[in-house]
Amino acid sequence: MYETPDHLVHRQNQDLPKVPTLGLGFTKVALDSELHARLLDHFRSNVRNFRSEPANPYLLTENIRAHPSLIYQDANFNDRLAEDLRAVHQKWSGVQLKTAACYGIRVYQPGSYLYNHLDQISTHVVSSTICIDHRLNNPWPLYIEDLEGNPHEVSVEAGEMVFYEGARLTHGRPYPLDGEYYANIFVHYTPIDWELKNPRGEGDPS
Numbered sequence: 001m002y003e004t005p006d007h008l009v010h011r012q013n014q015d016l017p018k019v020p021t022l023g024l025g026f027t028k029v030a031l032d033s034e035l036h037a038r039l040l041d042h043f044r045s046n047v048r049n050f051r052s053e054p055a056n057p058y059l060l061t062e063n064i065r066a067h068p069s070l071i072y073q074d075a076n077f078n079d080r081l082a083e084d085l086r087a088v089h090q091k092w093s094g095v096q097l098k099t100a101a102c103y104g105i106r107v108y109q110p111g112s113y114l115y116n117h118l119d120q121i122s123t124h125v126v127s128s129t130i131c132i133d134h135r136l137n138n139p140w141p142l143y144i145e146d147l148e149g150n151p152h153e154v155s156v157e158a159g160e161m162v163f164y165e166g167a168r169l170t171h172g173r174p175y176p177l178d179g180e181y182y183a184n185i186f187v188h189y190t191p192i193d194w195e196l197k198n199p200r201g202e203g204d205p206s
Contacts, residue, residue, distance in 0.1 A: 001175055002175070004115040005115070019167045022093060022094075022125070025146050029161060029162075029163065030160055042105070043133060050071060050107060059114050060112070061112040062176045068109060069108050069112055071105065071107070073103075089187070096191065096192045098192055099190075102185065105185050107183045108182040109177070110179065113177065114173040115172050116170050117170065118170060119167050121167045122190075124190075125166060125167050125188075129156065129162050129184055131161070133158045134179065135180035136180075136182065137178045141153035141154055142156050142172075144162070145170045
């Protein structure tokens with residue numbers, strides 16, 4: 001397991017006390033089958049449109065012949081997806097939400113890994129990661145710590161999603177990907193009445 005460098009840990013941990021917890025933790029569920037079919041079709045229809053993702057200090061690779069990830073962003077598609085998923089995120093969280101971001105589709109490449117991290121503290125409060133498709137030789141679990149700091153490794157298969165408190169729970173993919181690819185998309189929401197003192201506005205590794 002790749003350990004997050006100390007300077008990245010320090011940068012995020014100094015903001016953690018500012019983030020109230022909703023007491024939710026994380027939960028894995030099945031994605032609505034029609035939404036998954038839409039995502040899968042969107043992924044396969046745009047294979048030629050994916051490009052190397054810009055450099056990210058949290059996302060690296062062991063494979064010198066491959067980029068850590070490829071990405072395709074379609075703003076209209078993502079806006080619709082976030083709107084369609086808002087109700088289930090509100091049901092899970094028990095609070096009214098507004099969309100903060102929908103990021104991806106990101107396709108992790110062979111040998112890539114994602115340091116454990118926290119999402120953007122001022123906005124990415126109620127989040128989910130959705131597996132669209134993958135071709136793996138071995139499982140590539142989501143590492144996530146619960147509200148008490150206990151570690152968990154969650155296998156997220158195609159058509160499954162994990163709700164989690166993005167700004168509160170440390171999470172990542174700290175093992176190198178063994179396989180051809182892993183495609184997913186991230187959705188983030190902010191409670192309508194969310195207030196944070198002195199937000200610093202860090203970027204989001206996802």
